[in-house]
Amino acid sequence: METRGKTETGKVGRNKPPPSPEADTGPGPDASERLLTRMEVMMESMRTDIVKEFEQIVSGAVKKEIMAALGPLEAKITAQSETIVSLEHTANDHDSQLISLQATVATLTDRVGSLSQKCEDLEGRSRRNNVRIIGVPEGSEGSRSTDFVATLLRDLLGLDSKPVLDLAHRTLGPKPGDGGTPRPFIARVNLFQQRNEILRKAGASAPLLYKGKRVSVFPDFTATVSKKRAAFTKVKKELRSCPGVKFGLFYPAVLRITLPSGQNHKFEDPLLAMDFVENRLKNMVAPDCV
Structure with missing residues (x-):
């Protein structure tokens, strides 16, 4: 009986596993660090996944909104681009036209200058036989101004006879009032040599007086001259x-x-x-x- 009991006791003692040191001492610091590390890794992985998913959601929504907003802008930009291209072509056309116009204006300016000189010369030549008489009181000529001026020149200058005048008249313009400056006479002498003689004697006989008024005789020049x-x-x-x-x-x-x-x-x-x-x-x- 004793032998059997020992035997059973021995079996029991041999089959029972020895106690673990960790069971006796509880969880150590190494296990806690490993657990914290695994938790941090899991949290970082979850955070990364959440951020990626959020970015995908946000980027998709923002992209849709941006595309919706950019659609009209792209259409406007396209229209503006076409307008700018059209304006560029128009500007180039205008530039070409301006260059052509500048050349035309330069040509016309030279031509107008030349024509102005010719007109000035022709007007001057048409006045070569004229004399201008200044200072004769208004109304002295009566109704026959040509005969009056011829007589006036003869008497003022001491000519042997009255000069032959084609025409004599006062300058165009309103008649002055009482006390105003009288309008000059323009007389066209028939002979150029006689016109020169009248001017020569007028210069030599100065001052000339008519009814107490000083009278002057000059060549008839254009306004420019x-x-x-x-x-x-x-x-x-x-x-x-x-x-x-x-x-x-x-x-x-x-x-x-x-x-x-x-x-x-x-x-x-x-x-x-x-x-x-x-x-x-x-x-x-x-x-x-x-």
Whole structure:
């Protein structure tokens, strides 16, 4: 009996597994670290998956909204591109037209300038036989102005006979009131040589008086030529104060100055003429020129 009991006790003791050290001591620090690491990995994996899924959802929605918003913009851009291309073609066409117009304008400008010079020359030639009489009171001519002017020139200048005039009339314009400046007379002399003789005697007989009024006789120039010649008035006034210096204003407006030595100088610009008179001529003829 004792033997059997020992035997059974031995069997029991041999079949029972030995106690685990971990069971006695509980979970250690290494197990906890491994558990935390696995949890962190799982959480990171879940976070990555969530972020990817969210990005897919958001990107899809945003893409749809962007495409919906960009659709009209793309259509507008396409339309604007076509418009810009059309404008570029139009601008190129206009540029070509402008270049052509500039060349045309330059040509026409030269032609107008040439024609203006010809018209000025023709008008001047048509006035070559004319004289302008200034200062005759209004109404003195009566109803026969041509005969009146011929008689006036004969009496004022001491001519042997009345000059042959083709026509004589006052300049166009409104008649001045009482006390106003009388309109000049324009008289066309039949012979050019007689016209020159009238002007020569008018210059030599100055001043001329008619009924106590001073009368002047000048060549009849165009407005352009008269303006150019008038620009030399101040220069001629300075030249009159220089004894021994001769000068003359030639057609259309060329001032010729003859020095006492016989040397000639010509000027078409009144500023250059004045500079010559003030800075050179007066020094050459000083102290007589004041």
